[in-house]
Amino acid sequence: MITTIGFDADDTLWHNESIFAAAHEKYRALLGRWHDAATIDRRLFATEMRNLELYGYGIKAHALSCIETAIELTDGDIRAAEIREIIASAQAMLAHPVELLDGVAEVVPRLARTYPLLLITKGDLRDQERKLAKSGLAQHFAHTEIVAEKNVETYARVLHRLQIRPEQFLMVGNSLKSDILPALDLGAAAALVPYHLLWQGEEVAPLPVPTGRFAQLPTLRELPALVDRLNASG
Amino acid sequence: MITTIGFDADDTLWHNESIFAAAHEKYRALLGRWHDAATIDRRLFATEMRNLELYGYGIKAHALSCIETAIELTDGDIRAAEIREIIASAQAMLAHPVELLDGVAEVVPRLARTYPLLLITKGDLRDQERKLAKSGLAQHFAHTEIVAEKNVETYARVLHRLQIRPEQFLMVGNSLKSDILPALDLGAAAALVPYHLLWQGEEVAPLPVPTGRFAQLPTLRELPALVDRLNASG
Numbered sequence: 001m002i003t004t005i006g007f008d009a010d011d012t013l014w015h016n017e018s019i020f021a022a023a024h025e026k027y028r029a030l031l032g033r034w035h036d037a038a039t040i041d042r043r044l045f046a047t048e049m050r051n052l053e054l055y056g057y058g059i060k061a062h063a064l065s066c067i068e069t070a071i072e073l074t075d076g077d078i079r080a081a082e083i084r085e086i087i088a089s090a091q092a093m094l095a096h097p098v099e100l101l102d103g104v105a106e107v108v109p110r111l112a113r114t115y116p117l118l119l120i121t122k123g124d125l126r127d128q129e130r131k132l133a134k135s136g137l138a139q140h141f142a143h144t145e146i147v148a149e150k151n152v153e154t155y156a157r158v159l160h161r162l163q164i165r166p167e168q169f170l171m172v173g174n175s176l177k178s179d180i181l182p183a184l185d186l187g188a189a190a191a192l193v194p195y196h197l198l199w200q201g202e203e204v205a206p207l208p209v210p211t212g213r214f215a216q217l218p219t220l221r222e223l224p225a226l227v228d229r230l231n232a233s234g
Numbered sequence: 235m236i237t238t239i240g241f242d243a244d245d246t247l248w249h250n251e252s253i254f255a256a257a258h259e260k261y262r263a264l265l266g267r268w269h270d271a272a273t274i275d276r277r278l279f280a281t282e283m284r285n286l287e288l289y290g291y292g293i294k295a296h297a298l299s300c301i302e303t304a305i306e307l308t309d310g311d312i313r314a315a316e317i318r319e320i321i322a323s324a325q326a327m328l329a330h331p332v333e334l335l336d337g338v339a340e341v342v343p344r345l346a347r348t349y350p351l352l353l354i355t356k357g358d359l360r361d362q363e364r365k366l367a368k369s370g371l372a373q374h375f376a377h378t379e380i381v382a383e384k385n386v387e388t389y390a391r392v393l394h395r396l397q398i399r400p401e402q403f404l405m406v407g408n409s410l411k412s413d414i415l416p417a418l419d420l421g422a423a424a425a426l427v428p429y430h431l432l433w434q435g436e437e438v439a440p441l442p443v444p445t446g447r448f449a450q451l452p453t454l455r456e457l458p459a460l461v462d463r464l465n466a467s468g
Contacts, residue, residue: 051325054325054328054329055294055328055360056358056359056360056361060289060294060295060298061294063298064294064297064298064321064324067301067317067321068318068321070314071314071315071317071318074314076313076314076315076318077314078314079310079314080304080305080308080310080311080312080313080314080317081305081310083301083305083314083317084302084305084310087298087301087302090298091285091288094288094289095288124290124358124359125290125358125359125380125381125382126289126290126382127290129382146359147359148359148360148363
């Protein structure tokens with residue numbers, strides 16, 4: 001019996017990776033005098049992975065890694081004005097409007113009438129709070145958890161604190177690695193709603209996932225029917 | 235009757251502003267060819283305040299504002315290698331050892347035996363979690379709340395979620411603005427333990443604060459006696 005539903009935020013409720021993709025396009029153009037796109041992408045990702053433990057996720061971390069990579073890739077030839085463009089791009093990303101994904105504006109309020117909804121997202125504290133406020137969805141979530149990393153321990157801690165048993169919990173998100181596998185590991189149900197873009201840092205090898213407690217949905221519109229089905233069989 | 239004690243983290247449990255001060259010293263030296271220290275400080279603070287809503291608090295936000303200010307103050311003449319030094323300085327700050335303040339190692343475990351302790355801190359999610367882990371104090375705190383801003387609404391939300399009445403709560407911290415005044419506004423008790431440095435962004439005009447529910451202590455060593463006193467009179 002599902003009594004509580006958790007949602008990831010970025011690329012589950014609203015567009016995010018598309019904003020990063022557009023910024024990466026500009027970044028590649030900025031460094032195009034020095035390197036091809038594949039080299040730039042590879043080196044930026046390597047910098048991001050190297051800094052992940054120290055920086056965590058989010059746009060500020062990304063901007064600092066972009067600057068560091070640009071200096072490395074140009075052997076220090078990049079001009080300050082070009083670095084200023086990277087900062088301006090990060091600021092534009094932070095100020096970007098929140099655009100809800102298909103079905104979200106209908107499905108979230110509808111489910112909130114029956115179930116307490118949790119928002120469980122990683123990233124930058126202020127940026128995630130701001131996006132939730134701008135989304136117009138804040139009042140539908142009983143609790144918001146902005147966490148440094150989304151693994152089994154994180155979900156266990158959040159559910160324990162709210163006194164929710166994993167069997168009663170359904171997690172919904174676009175990332176197998178961060179939303180689905182840890183929730184299933186814990187004994188919760190999980191619904192994957194893929195976004196058309198996935199950051200390389202979220203990629204995992206396709207894994208067999210238990211059926212029954214797991215479903216993949218094309219959009220969030222199919223979620224209420226899945227919840228009904230889980231509760232009819234449970 | 236005080237039943238729960240909340241602690242600020244930076245400059246209350248461990249040194250923080252001193253690490254920023256050392257980084258500022260290096261930053262001034264880096265820009266010394268172009269400007270005097272007072273101009274650099276003033277312009278950096280102006281950039282930080284302009285970016286605060288977008289960036290929030292923490293070392294990554296600070297680093298991005300340092301880079302932006304350096305480009306402005308040098309009219310773009312600063313070299314990429316010098317910007318790399320600002321990034322290296324931020325990374326060193328993030329990796330800096332956690333040094334507990336006087337009395338903390340004794341007082342926190344001692345109070346934790348009698349009272350549930352909360353850690354309520356603002357700043358960067360991953361950085362604050364890492365510092366708590368490195369501090370060796372994590373096991374003494376019943377709950378940790380890393381928040382985007384510390385105002386009356388924040389304290390009200392945290393206390394409500396944990397079902398603590400403000401009259402039963404004592405907040406301990408080094409910032410009148412973030413730790414003391416909002417807690418007193420809410421009806422909680424508050425103990426100010428000043429640190430010898432205070433970031434300009436935390437400065438408030440000295441305000442009359444109600445006596446009885448407020449005390450200023452030279453170090454955390456005096457906290458257990460204050461708690462006893464509050465509970466004897468309450």
